Amino acid sequence: MTVTPRSTPLGIWLIGARGAISTCLAYGVYGLRRGLHEATGVVTSGEPFSQLPLVTEDDLVFGxxxxxxxxxxASVAELVSAGxxxxxxxxxxxxxxxLFAAATRPGMLDATEVGGQDLDPRSAELGALLxxxxxxxVIADWDSFEAEHNLDGMVVVDLSSTEVRQESRDAWESLAAFEEELxxxxxxxxxLLYAYAALSSGRPLVNFTPNISASAPALMELAEKNNVVHAGRDGKTGETLLKTALAPMFTHRALKVHAWQGYNMLGNRDGAVLADSAHRATKIENKDRALRELLGGGDELHTGVGIDYVPSLGDWKTAMDLIHFEGFLGARMTLQMTWTGxxxxLAAPLVLDLVRLVDFAxxxxxxxxxxxxxxxxxxxxAGGTHDFHRQHEELVRWAKGYLG
Ligand SMILES: NC(=O)c1ccc[n+]([C@@H]2O[C@H](COP(=O)([O-])OP(=O)(O)OC[C@H]3O[C@@H](n4cnc5c(N)ncnc54)[C@H](O)[C@@H]3O)[C@@H](O)[C@H]2O)c1
Known part of the structure; x- marks a missing residue:
C-alpha cells in the first residue's frame, strides 16, 4: 500500500507538557529542526524507517x-543544570x-490526587467536573489548537505523572459498561478520560506512562470501533530495556536463572512521585512482569525491583542488577551490572519515534x-513477546511491509 507524505503540519499534544520528557522532547525537536544536533537515539531516523513517508521534525507543532x-x-533550567x-x-x-508555552492549557487533576504546592487551581476545578x-x-482545547495552527490532525501523548494504582473495575471491561459509568x-x-477523549474524537494516542489509559479493554474496544491507532504502555528506556535484551541470552544458552534483583535510584520529579508506594505499585508491576515471562522458572525464580528517590541525582537514574544463575554441574555464578542514564x-527520542509511527499507521x-x-x-x-530483539524484528518487518 502506498501512503502519501504529509503535506500539512501535525500537532503533538503532550499531557504533562512541562514535565521533564516533554520539555526534552520539544527542545530536542527544535534543535533537530535547526540542525543543532544529530538524531542520536531516534530509531526512525535509521533504515528501513527513513524510507517511509513519516512526518518530519519541520512539520510538528507542540501544545x-x-x-x-x-x-x-523552570523545567528547562532543571534539564540544563542536569547537563x-x-x-x-x-x-x-x-x-x-x-510558542509551546503559549499553547499549553490547564489539564485535569486525577480524581485520586490532591496535587502539589504548585497545583494550578484551574486543574483542580477541571478535575472536579463530571x-x-x-x-x-479536553476535546474543545484540542479542536481550538488544531484550528489555530491549521493542523491536519494531531497525536496525543500521555507523559503525565504516574497515577495511583487502582483496582480494575468491571466497567472498564467493555465500552458499553464504561460509557454507562461515564x-x-x-x-x-x-x-482514562484523556484516552477516551482522544480515541472518541479520532485522535491517535501514545501512552508512555504506566497509567491505565487506553490499555483498559473498554478503550481498546473504542479504538477498534473508531479505527484509531494507539500505542502503549510505559516506555521501555533503561533497566527494563536491558533486562529484555539480556534475559533471552540466558534462555538461549540453557542457563538457569535463580534470581534477578534490581534496584533503581532516581532523583527527578518522576522519582519523587514514585517515592509514594501507591504510585510505585503501578510501575513495579510493569517492570517485573517482562522478566518472569522471558525466564519462566515459576516459583523457583526470585525477581524483585526496588525504586528509591535520591534527589541529588536529578535526571540521572542508576539501576543496579544482580543476576544469580546456574550452569553445567550446578556451578553458581553471578552477573552484576550498573546502568546510569x-x-x-533516553525517553524523548522514543516519543518522537512513536508519534511518527502512529501518525503513519x-x-x-x-x-x-x-x-x-x-x-x-x-x-x-497488544501483548506479544517481551524479548527486545524479537520485538525490534517485528517493527522492522512491519515497516518493510509498507516498502514492498
Ligand atoms: N523517563 C523515562 O525513561 C520513562 C520511562 C517510562 C515511563 N516514564 C513515565 O513518563 C511519565 C513522564 O515522566 P517525566 O520524567 O517527564 O515526569 P515529570 O514528573 O517530569 O512530568 C510529568 C508532568 O505531568 C504533569 N501532570 C501530572 N498529572 C497530570 C494530569 N492529570 N494532566 C496533565 N499533566 C499532569 C506534572 O505536573 C508534570 O509536570 C511518567 O509517568 C514516567 O513514569 C518515563
Whole structure:
C-alpha cells in the first residue's frame, strides 16, 4: 500500500507538557529542526524507517495540558543544570519554546490526587467536573489548537505523572459498561478520560506512562470501533530495556536463572512521585512482569525491583542488577551490572519515534493497538513477546511491509 507524505503540519499534544520528557522532547525537536544536533537515539531516523513517508521534525507543532503552575523555563533550567539540555540549544530555540508555552492549557487533576504546592487551581476545578464535562473540555482545547495552527490532525501523548494504582473495575471491561459509568458520573482516572477523549474524537494516542489509559479493554474496544491507532504502555528506556535484551541470552544458552534483583535510584520529579508506594505499585508491576515471562522458572525464580528517590541525582537514574544463575554441574555464578542514564534523554527520542509511527499507521488506514510498536514499551498493550530483539524484528518487518 502506498501512503502519501504529509503535506500539512501535525500537532503533538503532550499531557504533562512541562514535565521533564516533554520539555526534552520539544527542545530536542527544535534543535533537530535547526540542525543543532544529530538524531542520536531516534530509531526512525535509521533504515528501513527513513524510507517511509513519516512526518518530519519541520512539520510538528507542540501544545499540551499541564496541572502545575511551574513555568516551562523552570523545567528547562532543571534539564540544563542536569547537563541534559545544552544551554545554547535553549537560547537558539527561545522563540519556539515561547510558542509551546503559549499553547499549553490547564489539564485535569486525577480524581485520586490532591496535587502539589504548585497545583494550578484551574486543574483542580477541571478535575472536579463530571467525567463527560471533562472529556468535552479536553476535546474543545484540542479542536481550538488544531484550528489555530491549521493542523491536519494531531497525536496525543500521555507523559503525565504516574497515577495511583487502582483496582480494575468491571466497567472498564467493555465500552458499553464504561460509557454507562461515564454517564452515571463516577470519577475515573485522568489517563482514562484523556484516552477516551482522544480515541472518541479520532485522535491517535501514545501512552508512555504506566497509567491505565487506553490499555483498559473498554478503550481498546473504542479504538477498534473508531479505527484509531494507539500505542502503549510505559516506555521501555533503561533497566527494563536491558533486562529484555539480556534475559533471552540466558534462555538461549540453557542457563538457569535463580534470581534477578534490581534496584533503581532516581532523583527527578518522576522519582519523587514514585517515592509514594501507591504510585510505585503501578510501575513495579510493569517492570517485573517482562522478566518472569522471558525466564519462566515459576516459583523457583526470585525477581524483585526496588525504586528509591535520591534527589541529588536529578535526571540521572542508576539501576543496579544482580543476576544469580546456574550452569553445567550446578556451578553458581553471578552477573552484576550498573546502568546510569539520563531518563529524559533516553525517553524523548522514543516519543518522537512513536508519534511518527502512529501518525503513519493512522494514515495507512490501520486502527487499534499498534502491535509493531511493542519494542518501545514495558507492558505492550497488544501483548506479544517481551524479548527486545524479537520485538525490534517485528517493527522492522512491519515497516518493510509498507516498502514492498
Ligand atoms: N523517563 C523515562 O525513561 C520513562 C520511562 C517510562 C515511563 N516514564 C513515565 O513518563 C511519565 C513522564 O515522566 P517525566 O520524567 O517527564 O515526569 P515529570 O514528573 O517530569 O512530568 C510529568 C508532568 O505531568 C504533569 N501532570 C501530572 N498529572 C497530570 C494530569 N492529570 N494532566 C496533565 N499533566 C499532569 C506534572 O505536573 C508534570 O509536570 C511518567 O509517568 C514516567 O513514569 C518515563
Amino acid at each position: 499540551g495540558h499541564e496541572i502545575s503552575t511551574r513555568d516551562l523555563s 541534559v539540555l545544552p544551554a545554547e540549544l535553549v537560547q537558539a530555540c527561545a522563540e519556539e519554546g515561547d 467525567p463527560r464535562e471533562q472529556i468535552k473540555h 454517564d452515571g458520573g463516577r470519577p475515573q482516572p485522568a489517563s 539520563s531518563d529524559s534523554a 493512522q494514515r495507512a488506514g490501520e486502527g487499534g493497538a499498534l502491535r509493531a510498536a511493542a519494542c518501545f514499551f514495558k507492558a505492550p498493550v
